[in-house]
């Protein structure tokens with residue numbers, strides 16, 4: 001997915017508003033998840049998000065998503081974000097995010113997703129790393145569920 005940073009996307013520093021980038025990441029990842037599952041999907045969680053470089057007004061933002069891993073009803077989608085300078089074409093890594101989507105049936109209940117078979121070495125590496133991230137994510141979810149609200 002490619003976006004141009006326009007004035008409504010920018011903050012008072014004339015750089016991309018973080019919340020807008022999260023919206024684009026979520027959209028891009030949701031399209032990938034839907035293309036795999038071919039049904040409704042909902043974002044269950046977004047892992048840590050670090051903004052490595054500022055993205056300026058007028059820059060081009062390139063988002064690349066891939067379904068890394070499928071469990072039963074959930075999928076991990078990774079999104080790589082690049083900042084592209086419109087004049088030179090130079091690209092810089094700007095952010096990376098991992099999102100979990102859950103497939104839903106017509107009654108909005110979690111639905112089993114078609115299996116994913118990694119084929120290339122890169123796909124196998126991404127799937128293996130996703131398994132580790134899933135374990136940490138679910139532990140974090142369980143910890144949050146037991147934390148008393150402040």
Ligand SMILES: CC(C)(COP(=O)(O)OP(=O)(O)OC[C@H]1O[C@@H](n2cnc3c(N)ncnc32)[C@H](O)[C@@H]1OP(=O)(O)O)[C@@H](O)C(=O)NCCC(=O)NCCS
Nearest residue numbers: 042043044045070071072073074075100102110137138141
């Ligand atoms: C995501 C949601 C559908 C999960 O429903 P649930 O009743 O908790 O379902 P389950 O406990 O059976 O979990 C279903 C799957 O979701 C995964 N899951 C649930 N919460 C998760 C979380 N916070 N992070 C990652 N995965 C999660 C489970 O691991 C399970 O995966 P699996 O079937 O592949 O093993 C439900 O919590 C929900 O609707 N949340 C709101 C989603 C939303 O509104 N998103 C937009 C935010 S603005």
